[in-house]
Amino acid sequence: MTALSHPDLLDPMRPVLVKVADVSRETQDTYTIATEAADGESLPRFEPGQFSMLYSYGVGEAPISISGDAGDAGRLVYTIRSVGAVSKALTSRQPGDFITMRGPFGTSWPVQAAKGSDVLLVAGGIGLAPLRPTIYHILRHRTDYGRLVILYGARSPKELLFRKELRVWAKFPDTQVLTTVDYGAPSWRGNVGVVTKLFRLAKLQPERSLAMMCGPEIMMRLSVRELQARKIADEQIYLSMERNMKCAVGFCGHCQMGPYFVCKDGPVFPYSKMRRWMGGLREL
C-alpha cells in the first residue's frame, strides 16, 4: 500500500480547481462525474482505492472515492451517491462547471501484492465504486493475476451500479461476476439475498487468494467470517473503511478508529489491523 499526494500540491489543505467534464447518472440517486484539470495541465495520478476531498463552493467538502481508471491520466472520475447537501451539490454540477479538489489521499488496494493470486472483490452498494479502479487494473493486466471473482450486493436490481460494465467484466477469461439484491421484482432472474450467500458459488483457491472488500461495515464483518470459514487468512483480507473524514491528512481526528486515522492510515487496511476495531465502535 502506498500513500500518494499531488506532486505539485505543497499544501494538502490547499484545493485545486477542476472542471467537470462529464456527468452520467448510474441509478436514481447516484452519479458518476469525470473531472479534468482547469488549467489545462494534468491531474495528479492516483492508486486504486484512494479518495479525494471534493468541495462545492458555499456548500462544503466531502471525501469521495475515485472510481475511474488509474490508466487514464487526464481525468479523475468519482461516483457519488446524492444523500446530503455536499453530495447533492456535487452531483448537480454540469459539464463545464468548476469544483475544487484536494488529494488524492490515503492508502490503496494491494494490486501489486495480488499479482499471481486469485483476487476476490466483495462490494456492497456504493462500495463497488472504490473497487472499480482495481477491476480496470486487473483486467488490463489480466495475465498477471489468477482468477478474478467479483461478488456484488445491492438493495434492488435498479440500484446495481455499472450494470453494463458488470456484464462486460463477466466475459473476461477466468472472471466470475456474481450479483445479488435484497429485494427483487418477480421479473428479476438473478440472485436474491445477502452478499455472503454468494461465497459458496465463488470458485477460488483459498491458499492463493487475496480478498478486497468495500461496503457497509456489517457486510464486511460477515464477509470476513465467510472468508475465515474458507481458510483465507486475515492477512489476505483488505477492507476499505468509511469514517467521517474532514481534513484527510490526520490532523483533525474526526475519522479516528482505535490508533488509526482512516484518512491517513486508510481507507484501505489489512483486516489484521482492523479486526480489533470493527463492530463495537460507534462513529463520533
Place this chain on the structure above:
Amino acid sequence: MIGFEEFIVATKEQDLLKGFEPQHLERLAALAREIRFTRDQIIFREGEQHGVFYLIVEGSVVLEIVAAGRSVLLQTLHAGDAMGWSSLIDTNGSGAHFEARALSPVRALAFDGAKLRETCESDTAFGYLMMKSLLGLLTERLDATRMQVVDMYAPAGAVRG
C-alpha cells in the same frame, strides 16, 4: 430411490450434511428420490401441504411470498441448499411458508417429510443430528433475513462514494 454412491456424489456440496457419519447418510439415502423441475415450474406454493423436504443438487430456486397483492422475491437457493424444512416440523396444518419456483432447470433430492420425521423419532441419534443441522440452516436463514431487515445499503451514512 437412488443408490448410496450416487447419493454421496449428489450431496457432496450439502452444508446440511456436514458432520453426518456414513451410517446416517445411509439412512438418509434410503429415503431419497431424485426429482427434476423445469424452468419456472412451481415446486410448492405458499400454504400447500406438500410434505417434502428437498436438497438441491443442480440449478437455482427462488423463494417468494405474495405481499400486498404482488410477488416479492425473498431468497435464491442454489446447489447445496435445502428447502421445504417446514415439512420436518409439525406446522399445525399451515403448510409451506413460501412459494418456491425453479429459476433454471433444477435437479433435487426429495424426502417424504413424514417418513423423515419417523426416522428421526425411531433413531434418536440420527434425529438429533438432523435437527441440529436443521437448526444451523434456520440460523443461517434467520441471519440472512436480519441482514435484509437492516437494509444495510440504505443511503444513511454513505458519504464517501
